Amino acid sequence: MRVLVTGGSGFLGAWIMRRLLAHGIECVAFDLQAKPQLLHALAPEQADSVQWRTGDIAQASDVTRALDGCDAVIHLAGILTPDCAANPVRGAQINLIGTLNVFDAARAAGLQRVLYASSAGVFGPDDGATPYPQTHYGAFKLACEGSARAYWNDHGMASVGFRPLVVYGAGRETGSSAGPSLACRAAARGERYTMPFSGSTGFVYADDVAAAYHAALLRDVEGAHAFTLAGEIASVQTVIDGIRAIVPDAHIGAAGTPLPIATAFPHDPALQRLLPDLPHTPLEGGLRQTIAFYRQAHAAHR
DSSP: OOEEEEEETTTHHHHHHHHHHHTEEEEEEESSOOOOHHHHHHHHHTGGEEEEEEOTTTHHHHHHHEEEEOOOOEEEEOOOHHHHHHHHHHHHHHIIIHHHHHHHHHTTOOOOOEEOOGGGGGGGGSSSSOOOOSSSHHHHHHHHHHHHHHOOOOHOOOOEEEEESOOOOOOOTTTTTTTHHHHHHHHHHHHHEESSSSSSEEEEHHHHHHHHHHHHHTTTSSSSSEEEEEEEEHHHHHHHHHHHHSSTTTEEEESSSBBBOSSOOOOOOHHHSSSSOOOOOHHHHHHHHHHHHHHHHHTTTT
């Protein structure tokens, strides 16, 4: 199987390709620029096997060209909340029009389904059951979910979208919710760091998200699904305490308001039926692995 991963230069793209490569699945990465550095750090023995194709997800012809010769697609390309706030039109071109381009290209290529990145940003701060986005980013992601349903209703194109909460792990260094990963990096380097939000949220280890995409890739899917991956609901202080348990002299704090996303989500039996036995990395284990990665990287550059 040859899988196109859009947004391959990004954090989640690298983690997903790491997992797919480890299971013998060929990967083609697509992005504005080929930036394989994180993939090389995560999967040094297999990263060179990835073919890179460059282009703009907002250009239909670039997406069609990228998908040529691929059997499946995992669509991750997009810009995050701050960039969508700064330029909503460009945000819509990339996050919404780009997703439509992927669905159209997949349909033209005869693919049976599309796997894509949605976001828990589709929810507001008070309700984890009914979408009510508070940001342009969340609004575009919710529109993508609606369009995915339309592709199923109009063309029989199946899809699975995942809405992870705060994804953390090695390489998560941009975006409004990168704080846990940056805190782990700072602790590993002996630096001070203040996480830019407080309160509680769900923390999801990167490899658990990658495992969900891998599992969905191997399933026969009907319909248009969007599943929330809440991870472990915990306070930011619990994250800080977890980092200090691993690095006792860590200088980590937190400031700012809570993220504008709900902290309670109903159990979704459809996720268990479609993708049973997905892994769940405890917060302590994920923090330990993230700090270990940054310690090794820091030692290598000293």
